[in-house]
Amino acid sequence: MMIVGSCNDCHTAGFAPSDGKVPEKDWLLGSGPxxxxxxxxxxxxxxxxxxxxxxxxxxxxxxxxxLKSRPPMPWFNLNQWAESDLRALYQYIKHLGPVGEPAQAYLPPDKTPKPPYVQWPAAPK
Ligand code: HEC
Known part of the structure; x- marks a missing residue:
């Protein structure tokens, strides 16, 4: 399904580094580590x-x-989706199979995460 392509970049572990070669059965299970x-x-x-x-x-x-979430989720794009597309996405996610484990919990700015993580540069002052 084309519309989940960009979602996989973040919501599927290892998707971008493998040039998208992650089997569909592992899609949208979260960013993993x-x-x-x-x-x-x-x-x-x-x-x-x-x-x-x-x-x-x-x-x-x-x-x-x-939805309004923290970065880098483009929630403002998702907000604009047509209802029919959101319904199709729901059906698609449901058909993917076993739900698996929840992703790791959010850490506040004063907590150092375990690697791997992507570090965003601080905003220019
Ligand atoms: C650049 C990375 C990135 C991309 C691309 C991305 N997401 Fe996200 N998404 C995230 C992160 C990170 C969060 C969690 C944000 C937070 O903790 O506040 C999130 C949160 C969400 C949530 C809220 C889930 C929950 O349980 O609270 C939904 C729904 C979601 N994304 C759907 C999508 C869909 C659908 C797409 C594709 C159209 C997409 N995302 C693309 C990174 C991304």
Missing amino acids: LGYRGPWGTTYAPNLRVTAGGMTEDQWVKFSKE
């Missing part, structure tokens, strides 16, 4: 099968339209 560290702290791309697994399709649509 990889954290995204910046002024906001360290975020981990959640396992979207867990997220969608705990919601009805209607709840998913509302959640996606109202």
Whole structure:
């Protein structure tokens, strides 16, 4: 499914470094060990099968339209998706199979994450 291509970059462990060669059965299970560290702290791309697994399709649509999250999630793009696309995405995630484990928990800025993590440069002063 084309529309999840860019989501895999972050929400699928190892996707970008392997040139996208991760089997579909492992898609959207979360960023795994990889954290995204910046002024906001360290975020981990959640396992979207867990997220969608705990919601009805209607709840998913509302959640996606109202989502505001920390970087680097492009939540403002997801907010703009057509309802039909969000419903298709929900069905797609559901069909991927076993939900797996939740991603690692967010760490506040004063906590140093275990590697690997991507360090964002501080904003220019
Ligand atoms: C550049 C990396 C990146 C990309 C690309 C990305 N995400 Fe995310 N996403 C994240 C991170 C990191 C979080 C967690 C942010 C936080 O902890 O506040 C997140 C959070 C989410 C959440 C909230 C999940 C929850 O359980 O709270 C949803 C839903 C989501 N992303 C969907 C998507 C979809 C759909 C796409 C593709 C259209 C996508 N994301 C693309 C990094 C990304």
